[in-house]
Amino acid sequence: MRKPLITILVFLATITIIAVIMADYKSTRRGKGPANPYAFNVDEYRSVPPELVRWEEVRQVTIDGGIPRAIAYGRGNIYLAAGNEIQVIAGDWSRTLRKTLESVPTGIAVAGDGRIIISFSTYLAILDKHGDIIEQSVPLPSGSHFTSVAEYDGNIYVADATARKVRIFNPALELTGEFAGESGVSETHGFIVPGAHFSLAVNSENELWITNPGLHALQNYTAGGRLRSYLQNSSFGIEGFSGCCNPEYFAFLPGGGFVTSEKGLIRIKVMDESGEVVSVVAPGEKFRGGTRAPAVAVDDRGNVLALDFDRNIIRIFEPHAVDPAQR
DSSP states (O other): OHHHHHHHHHHHHHHHHHHHHHHHHHHHSTTTSOOOTTOOOOGGGTOOOGGGBOEEEEEEEEOOSSSEEEEEEETTEEEEEETTEEEEEOTTSOEEEEEEOSSOOOEEEEOTTSOEEEEOSSOEEEEOTTSOEEEEOOOOOBTBOEEEEEEETTEEEEEETTTTEEEEEOTTOOEEEEEOOOOSSOTTOOOOOOSSOOOEEEOTTOOEEEEEGGGTEEEEEOTTSOEEEEEEOBOSSTTSBOSSSOOOEEEEOTTSOEEEEETTTTEEEEEOTTSOEEEEEEOGGGGTTOOSOOEEEEOTTSOEEEEETTTTEEEEEEESSOOGGGO
16 A cells, blocks of 8 residues: 555655646746836836927938948038948938948048048048048057047047047048047046947037047047036936936037937937937937937038938938027
Protein backbone atom coordinates (compact mmCIF):
# COMPACT_ATOMS: atom_id res chain seq x y z
CA MET A 1 0.00 0.00 0.00
CA ARG A 2 2.91 2.33 0.74
CA LYS A 3 4.20 2.41 -2.86
CA PRO A 4 0.84 3.45 -4.45
CA LEU A 5 0.49 6.13 -1.75
CA ILE A 6 3.94 7.54 -2.50
CA THR A 7 3.12 7.51 -6.21
CA ILE A 8 -0.09 9.44 -5.61
CA LEU A 9 1.69 12.02 -3.39
CA VAL A 10 4.43 12.58 -6.00
CA PHE A 11 1.76 12.98 -8.70
CA LEU A 12 -0.16 15.53 -6.62
CA ALA A 13 3.04 17.47 -5.81
CA THR A 14 3.94 17.56 -9.49
CA ILE A 15 0.49 18.86 -10.42
CA THR A 16 0.76 21.53 -7.72
CA ILE A 17 4.17 22.71 -8.95
CA ILE A 18 2.94 22.88 -12.55
CA ALA A 19 -0.12 24.87 -11.44
CA VAL A 20 2.05 27.37 -9.54
CA ILE A 21 4.37 27.81 -12.51
CA MET A 22 1.46 28.37 -14.90
CA ALA A 23 -0.16 30.88 -12.54
CA ASP A 24 3.11 32.77 -12.20
CA TYR A 25 3.62 32.78 -15.98
CA LYS A 26 0.15 34.14 -16.60
CA SER A 27 0.54 36.85 -13.98
CA THR A 28 3.90 38.07 -15.32
CA ARG A 29 3.13 38.06 -19.05
CA ARG A 30 3.17 41.51 -20.66
CA GLY A 31 -0.07 43.21 -19.81
CA LYS A 32 -1.10 40.51 -17.31
CA GLY A 33 0.89 41.44 -14.22
CA PRO A 34 -0.12 44.02 -11.63
CA ALA A 35 0.60 47.63 -12.51
CA ASN A 36 3.90 49.03 -11.30
CA PRO A 37 2.92 51.87 -8.96
CA TYR A 38 6.32 53.50 -9.51
CA ALA A 39 6.34 53.33 -13.34
CA PHE A 40 6.68 56.76 -14.96
CA ASN A 41 4.16 57.40 -17.71
CA VAL A 42 5.09 60.19 -20.12
CA ASP A 43 1.85 59.94 -22.11
CA GLU A 44 0.24 62.65 -20.00
CA TYR A 45 2.92 65.09 -21.17
CA ARG A 46 2.26 64.50 -24.87
CA SER A 47 -0.89 66.61 -24.70
CA VAL A 48 -0.69 70.33 -24.08
CA PRO A 49 -3.41 72.90 -23.38
CA PRO A 50 -5.25 73.55 -26.67
CA GLU A 51 -4.87 77.31 -26.25
CA LEU A 52 -1.08 76.93 -26.52
CA VAL A 53 -1.24 75.21 -29.92
CA ARG A 54 -1.34 78.27 -32.15
CA TRP A 55 0.09 76.76 -35.32
CA GLU A 56 -1.41 74.75 -38.17
CA GLU A 57 0.30 72.27 -40.46
CA VAL A 58 -0.40 73.59 -43.96
CA ARG A 59 1.83 71.51 -46.24
CA GLN A 60 4.03 68.43 -46.43
CA VAL A 61 6.86 68.10 -48.91
CA THR A 62 8.06 64.59 -49.69
CA ILE A 63 11.83 64.30 -49.74
CA ASP A 64 13.06 63.14 -53.11
CA GLY A 65 16.42 61.53 -52.51
CA GLY A 66 18.29 59.70 -49.77
CA ILE A 67 17.97 59.81 -46.02
CA PRO A 68 17.41 63.41 -44.84
CA ARG A 69 20.29 64.93 -42.89
CA ALA A 70 19.81 68.66 -42.36
CA ILE A 71 17.72 71.68 -43.35
CA ALA A 72 18.30 75.43 -43.61
CA TYR A 73 16.49 78.44 -45.06
CA GLY A 74 17.93 81.46 -46.81
CA ARG A 75 17.41 83.86 -49.70
CA GLY A 76 13.85 82.61 -50.26
CA ASN A 77 14.82 78.94 -50.61
CA ILE A 78 14.89 75.76 -48.55
CA TYR A 79 18.31 74.10 -48.46
CA LEU A 80 18.19 70.37 -47.82
CA ALA A 81 20.87 67.77 -47.24
CA ALA A 82 19.55 64.30 -48.15
CA GLY A 83 21.68 61.25 -48.72
CA ASN A 84 24.88 62.60 -50.22
CA GLU A 85 23.03 65.37 -52.06
CA ILE A 86 22.42 69.04 -51.53
CA GLN A 87 19.05 70.25 -52.83
CA VAL A 88 17.65 73.75 -53.15
CA ILE A 89 13.83 73.98 -53.07
CA ALA A 90 12.32 77.21 -54.38
CA GLY A 91 9.17 78.96 -53.20
CA ASP A 92 7.09 77.06 -55.79
CA TRP A 93 8.44 73.76 -54.32
CA SER A 94 10.51 72.96 -57.40
CA ARG A 95 14.12 71.73 -57.07
CA THR A 96 16.35 74.40 -58.56
CA LEU A 97 19.55 72.58 -57.60
CA ARG A 98 20.55 69.00 -56.91
CA LYS A 99 24.22 68.37 -56.35
CA THR A 100 25.88 65.07 -55.45
CA LEU A 101 28.68 65.37 -52.90
CA GLU A 102 31.63 63.08 -52.30
CA SER A 103 30.62 62.45 -48.67
CA VAL A 104 27.47 62.52 -46.56
CA PRO A 105 26.79 66.03 -45.18
CA THR A 106 25.94 66.51 -41.51
CA GLY A 107 24.99 70.20 -41.43
CA ILE A 108 24.09 73.05 -43.75
CA ALA A 109 23.97 76.85 -43.56
CA VAL A 110 23.48 79.67 -46.05
CA ALA A 111 25.86 82.64 -46.04
CA GLY A 112 24.57 86.14 -46.64
CA ASP A 113 26.03 86.19 -50.16
CA GLY A 114 24.35 82.91 -51.12
CA ARG A 115 27.28 80.58 -50.62
CA ILE A 116 26.32 77.20 -49.14
CA ILE A 117 28.33 76.07 -46.11
CA ILE A 118 28.40 72.32 -45.58
CA SER A 119 29.75 70.33 -42.66
CA PHE A 120 30.80 66.73 -43.06
CA SER A 121 31.87 64.53 -40.18
CA THR A 122 35.42 65.90 -39.89
CA TYR A 123 35.71 68.69 -42.47
CA LEU A 124 33.92 71.62 -44.11
CA ALA A 125 33.21 72.78 -47.64
CA ILE A 126 31.87 76.00 -49.12
CA LEU A 127 29.83 75.74 -52.32
CA ASP A 128 28.86 78.45 -54.76
CA LYS A 129 25.26 78.93 -55.88
CA HIS A 130 25.75 76.23 -58.52
CA GLY A 131 26.82 73.68 -55.92
CA ASP A 132 30.48 73.66 -56.90
CA ILE A 133 33.08 73.51 -54.12
CA ILE A 134 35.12 76.69 -53.83
CA GLU A 135 36.78 76.03 -50.44
CA GLN A 136 37.42 72.87 -48.46
CA SER A 137 39.09 72.33 -45.08
CA VAL A 138 41.65 69.73 -44.10
CA PRO A 139 39.89 66.87 -42.27
CA LEU A 140 40.38 66.74 -38.53
CA PRO A 141 41.59 63.49 -36.94
CA SER A 142 39.08 60.86 -35.92
CA GLY A 143 37.46 61.79 -32.64
CA SER A 144 35.55 64.65 -34.20
CA HIS A 145 32.02 64.65 -35.54
CA PHE A 146 30.63 67.93 -36.88
CA THR A 147 26.86 68.24 -36.50
CA SER A 148 25.98 71.93 -37.08
CA VAL A 149 27.52 74.92 -38.84
CA ALA A 150 26.95 78.69 -39.08
CA GLU A 151 28.65 81.83 -40.35
CA TYR A 152 29.40 84.30 -37.57
CA ASP A 153 31.58 87.39 -37.26
CA GLY A 154 33.22 86.69 -40.63
CA ASN A 155 34.20 83.15 -39.65
CA ILE A 156 32.66 79.68 -39.73
CA TYR A 157 31.60 78.13 -36.42
CA VAL A 158 31.07 74.37 -36.18
CA ALA A 159 29.59 72.24 -33.39
CA ASP A 160 31.74 69.15 -32.82
CA ALA A 161 29.59 66.67 -30.88
CA THR A 162 32.28 64.07 -30.22
CA ALA A 163 34.90 66.55 -28.98
CA ARG A 164 32.19 68.63 -27.22
CA LYS A 165 33.73 71.78 -28.61
CA VAL A 166 32.91 74.56 -31.03
CA ARG A 167 35.55 74.83 -33.75
CA ILE A 168 36.30 78.17 -35.43
CA PHE A 169 37.45 78.36 -39.07
CA ASN A 170 38.44 81.45 -41.05
CA PRO A 171 36.96 82.18 -44.51
CA ALA A 172 39.70 80.03 -46.09
CA LEU A 173 38.48 77.17 -43.85
CA GLU A 174 41.64 77.07 -41.75
CA LEU A 175 41.10 76.07 -38.13
CA THR A 176 41.91 79.12 -36.01
CA GLY A 177 40.37 78.42 -32.62
CA GLU A 178 37.97 76.43 -30.47
CA PHE A 179 36.19 76.57 -27.13
CA ALA A 180 34.62 74.01 -24.82
CA GLY A 181 31.84 76.15 -23.36
CA GLU A 182 30.76 77.01 -19.84
CA SER A 183 28.06 75.67 -17.55
CA GLY A 184 26.80 79.02 -16.32
CA VAL A 185 27.43 77.79 -12.78
CA SER A 186 30.95 76.43 -12.78
CA GLU A 187 33.88 76.35 -15.18
CA THR A 188 34.68 72.74 -14.29
CA HIS A 189 32.66 71.57 -17.25
CA GLY A 190 31.39 73.18 -20.41
CA PHE A 191 29.31 71.64 -23.17
CA ILE A 192 27.66 68.41 -22.02
CA VAL A 193 26.78 66.40 -25.12
CA PRO A 194 25.69 62.87 -24.18
CA GLY A 195 24.52 62.03 -27.71
CA ALA A 196 25.30 62.88 -31.31
CA HIS A 197 23.29 66.13 -31.44
CA PHE A 198 24.94 69.49 -30.84
CA SER A 199 23.56 72.59 -32.55
CA LEU A 200 24.44 76.25 -33.05
CA ALA A 201 22.94 79.17 -34.99
CA VAL A 202 23.21 82.94 -35.34
CA ASN A 203 20.17 85.20 -35.08
CA SER A 204 19.30 88.42 -36.93
CA GLU A 205 20.94 90.47 -34.15
CA ASN A 206 24.24 88.70 -34.82
CA GLU A 207 24.18 86.66 -31.62
CA LEU A 208 25.71 83.19 -31.46
CA TRP A 209 23.51 80.66 -29.65
CA ILE A 210 24.55 77.08 -28.89
CA THR A 211 22.75 74.16 -27.28
CA ASN A 212 24.14 72.66 -24.10
CA PRO A 213 21.88 69.60 -24.25
CA GLY A 214 23.07 67.87 -21.07
CA LEU A 215 22.14 71.00 -19.14
CA HIS A 216 18.82 71.46 -20.99
CA ALA A 217 20.03 74.89 -22.02
CA LEU A 218 20.43 77.35 -24.87
CA GLN A 219 23.52 79.50 -24.37
CA ASN A 220 24.64 82.79 -25.92
CA TYR A 221 28.39 83.14 -26.54
CA THR A 222 30.78 85.85 -27.71
CA ALA A 223 32.88 85.27 -30.80
CA GLY A 224 35.76 84.27 -28.53
CA GLY A 225 33.73 81.70 -26.63
CA ARG A 226 32.74 83.51 -23.43
CA LEU A 227 29.28 82.81 -22.04
CA ARG A 228 27.05 85.89 -22.14
CA SER A 229 23.64 84.54 -21.11
CA TYR A 230 21.59 81.37 -21.15
CA LEU A 231 18.10 79.89 -20.96
CA GLN A 232 17.83 76.70 -18.93
CA ASN A 233 14.89 74.61 -17.72
CA SER A 234 14.69 70.87 -16.99
CA SER A 235 11.10 69.61 -16.92
CA PHE A 236 8.86 67.00 -18.51
CA GLY A 237 6.22 69.73 -18.66
CA ILE A 238 5.89 71.91 -21.72
CA GLU A 239 7.67 74.75 -19.93
CA GLY A 240 11.04 72.97 -19.99
CA PHE A 241 13.24 70.43 -21.75
CA SER A 242 12.94 66.76 -20.83
CA GLY A 243 15.04 63.62 -20.97
CA CYS A 244 18.79 63.28 -20.84
CA CYS A 245 19.69 65.93 -23.38
CA ASN A 246 17.55 68.57 -25.04
CA PRO A 247 16.88 70.61 -27.09
CA GLU A 248 18.31 68.89 -30.15
CA TYR A 249 17.54 71.62 -32.71
CA PHE A 250 16.51 75.25 -32.65
CA ALA A 251 15.91 78.20 -34.96
CA PHE A 252 14.91 81.86 -34.66
CA LEU A 253 11.67 83.63 -35.51
CA PRO A 254 11.94 86.82 -37.61
CA GLY A 255 10.69 89.05 -34.80
CA GLY A 256 12.66 87.35 -32.04
CA GLY A 257 12.16 84.23 -30.00
CA PHE A 258 13.24 80.64 -30.45
CA VAL A 259 11.72 77.58 -32.09
CA THR A 260 12.98 74.47 -30.29
CA SER A 261 12.69 70.77 -31.13
CA GLU A 262 13.01 67.97 -28.56
CA LYS A 263 13.55 64.24 -28.70
CA GLY A 264 12.02 61.64 -26.37
CA LEU A 265 8.83 63.60 -25.83
CA ILE A 266 9.02 64.81 -29.42
CA ARG A 267 7.59 68.32 -29.69
CA ILE A 268 8.24 71.71 -31.27
CA LYS A 269 7.53 74.89 -29.35
CA VAL A 270 8.18 78.64 -29.32
CA MET A 271 10.02 80.40 -26.49
CA ASP A 272 10.51 84.12 -26.02
CA GLU A 273 13.86 85.74 -25.22
CA SER A 274 13.37 85.11 -21.50
CA GLY A 275 12.83 81.38 -22.02
CA GLU A 276 9.08 81.38 -21.42
CA VAL A 277 7.04 79.07 -23.66
CA VAL A 278 4.49 81.19 -25.50
CA SER A 279 3.08 78.67 -27.97
CA VAL A 280 3.37 75.11 -29.25
CA VAL A 281 4.00 74.51 -32.94
CA ALA A 282 3.51 70.74 -32.83
CA PRO A 283 2.66 68.73 -29.69
CA GLY A 284 3.71 65.15 -29.07
CA GLU A 285 0.58 63.74 -30.71
CA LYS A 286 1.92 64.95 -34.05
CA PHE A 287 4.86 62.57 -33.77
CA ARG A 288 3.37 59.39 -32.31
CA GLY A 289 5.46 56.41 -33.31
CA GLY A 290 8.43 58.64 -34.13
CA THR A 291 11.88 58.27 -32.64
CA ARG A 292 13.74 61.42 -33.70
CA ALA A 293 13.35 65.11 -33.05
CA PRO A 294 12.70 67.04 -36.27
CA ALA A 295 15.33 69.54 -37.39
CA VAL A 296 13.80 73.01 -37.69
CA ALA A 297 14.22 76.16 -39.77
CA VAL A 298 12.08 79.28 -40.21
CA ASP A 299 11.23 81.00 -43.49
CA ASP A 300 10.85 84.73 -44.24
CA ARG A 301 7.14 84.67 -43.35
CA GLY A 302 7.77 83.12 -39.96
CA ASN A 303 6.56 79.66 -40.92
CA VAL A 304 8.29 76.74 -39.21
CA LEU A 305 9.89 74.13 -41.48
CA ALA A 306 10.23 70.80 -39.68
CA LEU A 307 12.38 68.08 -41.19
CA ASP A 308 10.62 64.91 -40.04
CA PHE A 309 13.29 62.21 -40.23
CA ASP A 310 10.86 59.43 -39.30
CA ARG A 311 8.38 60.19 -42.09
CA ASN A 312 10.90 61.46 -44.67
CA ILE A 313 9.03 64.73 -45.24
CA ILE A 314 9.31 68.46 -44.63
CA ARG A 315 6.31 69.68 -42.63
CA ILE A 316 5.35 73.36 -42.87
CA PHE A 317 3.58 74.97 -39.91
CA GLU A 318 1.91 78.37 -40.17
CA PRO A 319 0.93 80.50 -37.15
CA HIS A 320 -2.81 80.92 -36.56
CA ALA A 321 -2.36 84.51 -35.44
CA VAL A 322 0.30 86.92 -34.30
CA ASP A 323 2.36 85.13 -31.67
CA PRO A 324 3.66 87.15 -28.68
CA ALA A 325 7.23 86.11 -29.54
CA GLN A 326 6.84 87.65 -33.02
CA ARG A 327 5.60 91.08 -31.90
